[in-house]
Amino acid sequence: MFGVSMRTLISPSLSPFSLHLHHLPKPSLFSTVLRFSSAINNNIKSPKNSPRSAISTVKSQTTASSSSSPPQSHPLSFSPPGEIHVVVGPMFSGKTTTLLRRILAEKLTGKKIAVIKSNKDTRYCTESIVTHDGEKFPCWSLPDLSSFKERFGTDEYENRLDVIGIDEAQFFGDLYEFCREAADKEGKTVIVAGLDGDFMRRRFGSVLDLIPIADTVTKLTSRCEVCGKRASFTMRKTEEKVTELIGGAEVYMPVCRNHYVCGQSVLETARAVLDSSSTKTHDVVVASSL
Numbered sequence: 207m208f209g210v211s212m213r214t215l216i217s218p219s220l221s222p223f224s225l226h227l228h229h230l231p232k233p234s235l236f237s238t239v240l241r242f243s244s245a246i247n248n249n250i251k252s253p254k255n256s257p258r259s260a261i262s263t264v265k266s267q268t269t270a271s272s273s274s275s276p277p278q279s280h281p282l283s284f285s286p287p288g289e290i291h292v293v294v295g296p297m298f299s300g301k302t303t304t305l306l307r308r309i310l311a312e313k314l315t316g317k318k319i320a321v322i323k324s325n326k327d328t329r330y331c332t333e334s335i336v337t338h339d340g341e342k343f344p345c346w347s348l349p350d351l352s353s354f355k356e357r358f359g360t361d362e363y364e365n366r367l368d369v370i371g372i373d374e375a376q377f378f379g380d381l382y383e384f385c386r387e388a389a390d391k392e393g394k395t396v397i398v399a400g401l402d403g404d405f406m407r408r409r410f411g412s413v414l415d416l417i418p419i420a421d422t423v424t425k426l427t428s429r430c431e432v433c434g435k436r437a438s439f440t441m442r443k444t445e446e447k448v449t450e451l452i453g454g455a456e457v458y459m460p461v462c463r464n465h466y467v468c469g470q471s472v473l474e475t476a477r478a479v480l481d482s483s484s485t486k487t488h489d490v491v492v493a494s495s496l
């Protein structure tokens with residue numbers, strides 16, 4: 207990764223709860239529900255006959271019975287909060303390298319981690335995520351994310367897994383649902399790396415849909431292969447027009463805005479010339495066959 211610039215578009219901020227509650231003149235349904243929920247979670251001791259003591263009782267009954275049967279989740283209790291961190295950028299901007307660094311940092315703090323990549327990407331190795339510099343880390347290579355929990359082991363997933371890394375996120379159709387469920391309901395930290403845009407600078411898969419539900423969003427840049435300036439876009443060097451086309455430096459290159467725009471017009475002109483010359487050739491062939 208070189209010349210990488212990180213721009214955090216959304217940074218962790220104050221809890222919206224504290225902001226909203228501050229302005230509420232009298233207890234609202236929202237603040238009441240919030241108090242109930244935090245009482246459940248914290249098992250706060252309150253005076254008898256208050257709503258809190260009733261909730262404490264519910265909690266302690268649940269806890270008491272948990273020695274013989276699995277704990278029942280209370281309808282108002284929140285799961286431990288998870289997080290979603292999104293890392294985007296053009297090809298060769300260091301997305302996989304960043305994902306790897308963050309995953310290893312989490313592992314060093316004792317967290318249980320797992321990395322998933324799309325099985326569509328068969329470039330270097332199917333069993334590992336591999337950076338363009340050759341760094342590797344073992345991963346689950348899957349067709350979709352919904353099958354992960356079962357493959358990983360439901361008990362292991364629910365009770366022991368802390369952090370999930372997802373590489374080549376643009377290829378997963380169920381990305382949004384998986385990340386929302388994992389962070390909101392299952393308390394997982396999800397680190398997502400993927401292309402924000404394709405070679406035409408169109409949104410790619412559902413990576414951008416994660417922004418409203420993400421805690422942080424980082425856009426990385428590479429270096430323009432033509433002029434060496436900061437590169438935010440990926441240019442396809444070949445004629446193929448399909449959105450999904452697996453490849454590396456033989457097919458794609460990182461470019462700056464200027465060279466993306468120039469390159470597109472150069473490519474369009476070249477295609478127009480090729481098209482017209484093939485039409486002429488075709489005309490000649492037809493004419494000569496008459």
Ligand SMILES: Nc1ncnc2c1ncn2[C@@H]1O[C@H](COP(=O)(O)OP(=O)(O)O)[C@@H](O)[C@H]1O
Pocket residue numbers: 207208295296297298299300301302303304336337338339428429431455459460
């Ligand atoms: N053609 C290239 N242009 C730019 N960087 C390249 C190229 N080929 C290899 N690299 C290397 O790729 C590294 C980034 O790799 P990686 O983390 O896999 O990026 P990404 O996942 O964003 O594609 C850069 O630090 C650079 O050393």
Ligand SMILES: Cc1cn([C@H]2C[C@H](O)[C@@H](COP(=O)(O)O)O2)c(=O)[nH]c1=O
Pocket residue numbers: 296297298301302327329374400401403404405406440449450451452453454458
């Ligand atoms: C721009 C673009 C890329 N792809 C493919 C090419 C690669 O296989 C991956 C991106 O890998 P990286 O880790 O970001 O280097 O996506 C594609 O299918 N379509 C595109 O437009």
Ligand SMILES: [Zn+2]
Pocket residue numbers: 430431432433434435461462463464465
């Ligand atoms: Zn350039």
